[in-house]
Amino acid sequence: MENIERKVCDWIDSHEKKAVRLLKKLVGEKSTKGDEFHAQAVVLEKLRQFDAEVDVWEPSIKQLEQHPLFKSDRTSFKESPNIAAVKRGSGGGKSLILNGHIDVVPEGNRKDWDTEPFQPIMKQGRIYGRGTTDMKGGNTALLMAIEALEQCGVKLKGDLIFQSVVDEECGGAGTLAAVMRGYRADGALIPEPTNMKMFIKQQGSMWFRITVKGLSAHGGTRYEGVSAIEKSMLVIESIRQLERVRNKRITDSLYENITIPVPINIGTIKGGTWPSSVADTVAIEGRCGIAPNESPEAVQSEMESWLKDLEYHDEWFKHYPTEIEWFGARWMPNDLAENHELTAVLTKAYQKITDEQPVIEASPWATDGGVLSHAGKTPVIVFGPGETKMAHQANEYIEKDALIKSAKIISLFIMNWCDYER
Amino acid sequence: MENIERKVCDWIDSHEKKAVRLLKKLVGEKSTKGDEFHAQAVVLEKLRQFDAEVDVWEPSIKQLEQHPLFKSDRTSFKESPNIAAVKRGSGGGKSLILNGHIDVVPEGNRKDWDTEPFQPIMKQGRIYGRGTTDMKGGNTALLMAIEALEQCGVKLKGDLIFQSVVDEECGGAGTLAAVMRGYRADGALIPEPTNMKMFIKQQGSMWFRITVKGLSAHGGTRYEGVSAIEKSMLVIESIRQLERVRNKRITDSLYENITIPVPINIGTIKGGTWPSSVADTVAIEGRCGIAPNESPEAVQSEMESWLKDLEYHDEWFKHYPTEIEWFGARWMPNDLAENHELTAVLTKAYQKITDEQPVIEASPWATDGGVLSHAGKTPVIVFGPGETKMAHQANEYIEKDALIKSAKIISLFIMNWCDYER
Known part of the structure; x- marks a missing residue:
């Protein structure tokens, strides 16, 4: 591991409380379909601390309807804004989209929950609440990785594009709107809960x-x-x-x-x-x-x-x-070539942090990767903390350690995909 | 048949248009649970033309809750009044309750109806609409029978008590309220749709x-x-x-x-x-x-x-x-002794009109007879126009001829049960 890489990882390790606080804040804002506004405000508050161009917009149904991949029962995105934040690279590196959705599915039967689904708490190293795993935990890992790079003075060469999108749970209109707004890149990572396996194919x-x-x-x-x-x-x-x-x-x-x-x-x-x-x-x-x-x-x-x-x-x-x-x-399926460079770079970052070989699998569920790859021509790898079996469940939780570990892997992945000034 | 009996039947035969008009008016007022007010107003308008003591009241949940047979999810009967009308007999005859419920079940899927469920129409001798069979047709037969007796100058010896009750479809709280208000008699007839069979036992x-x-x-x-x-x-x-x-x-x-x-x-x-x-x-x-x-x-x-x-x-x-x-x-079950006089008197009336033996059966569904017999100690026979298979169905209808025929049978039954001044 390079010194700068170690510095980034150390920063993340020493700020795990900050990560937990951010995740709890995100989960505390219920962001089911049509109600994403307040959770996006938390994201925005975070992004405003970064050196990045922040773009907030409500997707237009009229525009979306022009696209053959649009399929949704929404009639409006009023108060359901998308957010993108671009950190311009110094040039010469590959660009990268980091994409996470902010919407969560309903909590189901409240009686099955031992805690309040939208009042997150930490117990024995786990943060409980609707969306901790799917996928505000992944989003928190992205934001921590970006903050770590910034705090440690890493100057990326390629553009880094962070996206907090709405409507993934309803078909990906949020990511489609981001593609239609012009956001594309040489590669993308979506930190859906893969239990830190790499999913290079996704079911649609x-x-x-x-x-x-x-x-x-x-x-x-x-x-x-x-x-x-x-x-x-x-x-x-x-x-x-x-x-x-x-x-x-x-x-x-x-x-x-x-x-x-x-x-x-x-x-x-x-x-x-x-x-x-x-x-x-x-x-x-x-x-x-x-x-x-x-x-x-x-x-x-x-x-x-x-x-x-x-x-x-x-x-x-x-x-x-x-x-x-x-x-x-x-949700469109996604199919990344098995020898794609995204896999190689992420594998190296994974090995540096875990000293193990990653598991490469196909996912049994769809992600916004289908829209990014089909509509945005952006190759996608899916990798994140949290376990699939927790998603959409009562007593959903994420392990704090997995959250921190994935933030470190993602930060090294970003540095090596986009490259950085040494 | 006595002359006066013939006169009563002739009056009914020559006023069948009036019967159809009354039924259509009742069906035209949608009277699903909680919404019985306007249909009861139609009943009231009719009763006010009779020489009878009319009693209109909203059942009291508080009172009903005192009764062990009360079981309902209603919390109020506001705007869901019961009606009773008593024609005092001259003395020496048996008393009779004529009980019909005014509430109907919802219309179900509108697309399955060829007509508007609450805009009754007559086609080829059938009147179509929600409640024609269950059981505004039976109620109409009762009202026609009473009007015929009055128009033909029949002076009954026993008291005749007509009841238009709410909440049968939800468990009989309307009839229970009538029992608790003091309405009891030597016998009762409920003209639910038996296809003019006599149901002496009813499933609860x-x-x-x-x-x-x-x-x-x-x-x-x-x-x-x-x-x-x-x-x-x-x-x-x-x-x-x-x-x-x-x-x-x-x-x-x-x-x-x-x-x-x-x-x-x-x-x-x-x-x-x-x-x-x-x-x-x-x-x-x-x-x-x-x-x-x-x-x-x-x-x-x-x-x-x-x-x-x-x-x-x-x-x-x-x-x-x-x-x-x-x-x-x-709904409580009901069990009339097989040799009860109600059956004998109704059988004689049936034979006079149809020249046939009646079919005596047990009903596969409950009626307010269970409440009348268990709570009110009033023996009950169930007999009316309309077919069970039409009840709660799309395209519910009743045959006009069955309505008229049952009105005649019921009028003779009343005369012979209550007895009359000759």
Whole structure:
């Protein structure tokens, strides 16, 4: 390790309380969809301390709609600003985007939480709260890395572009807006919770809504109706089979440790209006994974024709076929070449800090990397603190040590990707 | 048939347009839970034309709560008045309650209706709209019968008590309030849609809410969570089995033509909050039938212990047992002695009008008869126009001819039950 590298790492180590404070401040501002404003204000307050050009803007739906990759159910980004901060390099280095999303998913059932989801606390080396892992922990690592470089007087040669974007959880319109505003680079790192594995391929995904029909009747003579709830059980079972068929096709060795490489998640179900009536409609919403080498269109038509085949299992669906909509969100898959320099530079930084070989895998979930690579032509690697299994869960937490360690790895990665004045 | 009986029937036959107009007016006023006021105003307008003591009152929750049979999720009956109208007899006859509920269930999915549910229309001898069958058609038959008697100068000996009650669809608090206000009689008729069969036993029922737990996770690694939606499918299947077990026990010949004598209906399902998350909770609401000879408490503990046994089928339920609440509504079953005079008098009236023997059955659904007989010690027979299978359905309708025919049968029944001055 170079002296300057050691200095940067030491700075981070000696400021871990600062890192925890920043993360708690970010988590304390609930930033679910449409409500990202106050958390972005915390980011902004931090960025204003840096020597950087800060750009804050509300994405324009009108502009976004011009882009073929835009797919969202949002009608406005009022009070949902994106932020970018550019530290201009002295020239001669490669440029780098550091991208993190500020939005978090809802907290789910409060009763499952042992703590208040938006009042973060630290217990036994873990910081608890919604978004600690996905992904305000990663964002904090980025900000700590940048601050460390600045505090230690590192002069980068390539441009460094930090982005705090909205709407990742709903399909990536925030990152798409950043691409459309002109932000591109020679490479990008997204510190989503990979448990410090390097994810060079990411599953894409899309949301679907399946409407299952029944025939209403009085509950006391329920046999005179047809329960949409019972029919929806057949639909769910059929989707489980489709998931098995789709995943059998995936042979990429990067997926060998992933239980289900491209899952189909049934996230919500809602049907019926009255306990004493037979339910006449059920709506099922979920998320269908897209393999790195698949197109969204191909996945859609496979699922649509699969559901159409339900009529061969149950005559009811012949007369009342399910309806499927691809609504709200879509995340493009991402596919980084296995020998790309991003991997090599990050591997070296990882080794310097951990003395170990990194694990290189494919991610079972989508990131904004799909938008950055497809729309922004910016190659993307995903690497960050926190474990996937914590994301979207009750009692979400991140290990403080992982947060600090990843900040150090990321700071060395930035120095060696962008290069710096010696 | 006596001359005066013929006169009454002729009056009804020659005023069928009036009957249809009244029914349409009642159906035109949407009277779902909490919104019964305007439909009751139509009833009141009609009653004010009669020689009767009219009583209009909003049931008091405070008073109702004193009664062990009260079970409702209502917190107020403001603007949900009950109505009773008493025509005092001249003495020496038996008293009779004519009881109909004014509330209707919601219209369900509007797209399934070919007509506007609350803009009734007549087509080919049928009147279409929410509540035509359940049970504003029956109420109209009662009002036509009473008007016919009055117009034809019939002087009853026994008291005749007409009741237009709220909240039947939610558990019978309206009728309970009428009982608590002192309305009792030697017998009662409730013109629920029996398709003019006589129902001397009625299934009771209760509402339940089952909460099924899961474990949330990111949809992309759904195998790290446990889907409450998938677990709820096991719960629903288990309830289907319980229904089979319970119905095998029922051997009463009155139920021999009923496909499922005491069904357990799963009416609503709701779970999950986000398409990309594994659902951590599902709530299932439904209606459990109570056989005429069962107590609600026995049914509750059978279902509770059945659900507890899920842990033997799936380890998950050992750690996360389902929770069950008996919420909102409960309808008591009703059990009229087979040789009760109500049946004999109604049978004679039926024969006079139809020249046929009536069908005597047990009903697969509950009525306010359970409250009238258990709380009010008033024996109850259920008989009315309209078919059960239309109740709570889209495109609900009633046959005009059945409405008129039942009005005639009911008018003869009243005359012969209460007796009249000759």
